[in-house]
Amino acid sequence: MQTQRNDAPSPPIALVTGGAIRVGAAIVRALADAGYRVWIHYNRSEAPALALAEALAPAIVGITSADLSRADDRRALVHRIVDPAGPASGRLDLLVNSAAGFEHGAFLARSDEDLLRVLTLNLVAPLSLIRDLTPTLATGGGSVVNILDLAATQPWRGYVDHCTAKAGLAMATRALAGELAPAIRVNGISPGTVLWPDDERFSGEEARARIVAGIPLGRVGSAEDVARAVVYLAGEPFITGHTIVVDGGRSVSRGAGP
Ligand SMILES: NC(=O)c1ccc[n+]([C@@H]2O[C@H](COP(=O)([O-])OP(=O)(O)OC[C@H]3O[C@@H](n4cnc5c(N)ncnc54)[C@H](OP(=O)(O)O)[C@@H]3O)[C@@H](O)[C@H]2O)c1
Numbered sequence: 001m002q003t004q005r006n007d008a009p010s011p012p013i014a015l016v017t018g019g020a021i022r023v024g025a026a027i028v029r030a031l032a033d034a035g036y037r038v039w040i041h042y043n044r045s046e047a048p049a050l051a052l053a054e055a056l057a058p059a060i061v062g063i064t065s066a067d068l069s070r071a072d073d074r075r076a077l078v079h080r081i082v083d084p085a086g087p088a089s090g091r092l093d094l095l096v097n098s099a100a101g102f103e104h105g106a107f108l109a110r111s112d113e114d115l116l117r118v119l120t121l122n123l124v125a126p127l128s129l130i131r132d133l134t135p136t137l138a139t140g141g142g143s144v145v146n147i148l149d150l151a152a153t154q155p156w157r158g159y160v161d162h163c164t165a166k167a168g169l170a171m172a173t174r175a176l177a178g179e180l181a182p183a184i185r186v187n188g189i190s191p192g193t194v195l196w197p198d199d200e201r202f203s204g205e206e207a208r209a210r211i212v213a214g215i216p217l218g219r220v221g222s223a224e225d226v227a228r229a230v231v232y233l234a235g236e237p238f239i240t241g242h243t244i245v246v247d248g249g250r251s252v253s254r255g256a257g258p
Helices: 022-033 046-056 071-082 112-139 160-180 205-213 223-235
Strands: 013-016 037-042 060-065 094-097 143-147 185-191 243-246
Touching: 013 022, 022 037, 022 046, 022 094, 022 223, 037 046, 046 060, 060 071, 071 112, 094 112, 094 223, 112 143, 112 160, 143 160, 143 223, 160 185, 185 223, 223 243
Parallel strands: 013 037, 013 094, 037 060, 094 143, 143 185, 185 243
Antiparallel strands: none
């Protein structure tokens, strides 16, 4: 009897944090379209994670929950991803750090606890995942894409903690590119407004029109704009330490701001 050989290369494996909804979900969809098999991480959005996994099966490795502000949850997540007996045999080729908070508050009214909460989720968690997943990513010449924010380079009133955390992640993206080369590439995407935050400050026509007026291309972007840039950076083997700004030109126009 003839045995059948399957010489097709196995698809690369990606983990997208915050992958169940909005920007993260668009990244999951784009990676699945590009031939990746994807782990969807979520914190609270279990039902959307399940629905997305069902819609994209068999391109989904699995869904996995973790509160990334908790060190023990992060460790458990890493353990699941790198488990040789797990659904992807412990392989990981791409980490996309997309999960983040977006806290508003006047600087003088905020506390050290507020600052630490924002820094922990938006800066410590991505760095911690990169550190703990490095041995696994390095075995296959993997890469990391950090989702930043225009707020990393453009101070926004009422978002000092958020700006500071994203600025830290932007610098870490550059520093880690040198630190982890040649084994792992580390890049970033810095979106302008692509989906309106679920926040009454951005719900009115006037507030939205004011933001759009500062965007040379005359509109906000889409989650898919960000997702395509992620797929591009993940697939470009000679780019590391760089950030693509996906903002319709807002960062180069006069009067950019929240
Ligand atoms: N939307 C934009 O226009 C825009 C602009 C610039 C930058 N960005 C960046 O793009 C990324 C995604 O933005 P978004 O607007 O889609 O985000 P979002 O709607 O605010 O959703 C936040 C995401 O982070 C996850 N998350 C929140 N707290 C978490 C925690 N403690 N542990 C683990 N995960 C947690 C959420 O997971 P669950 O829902 O499962 O809890 C969710 O997937 C963020 O890094 C954001 O800073 C977005």
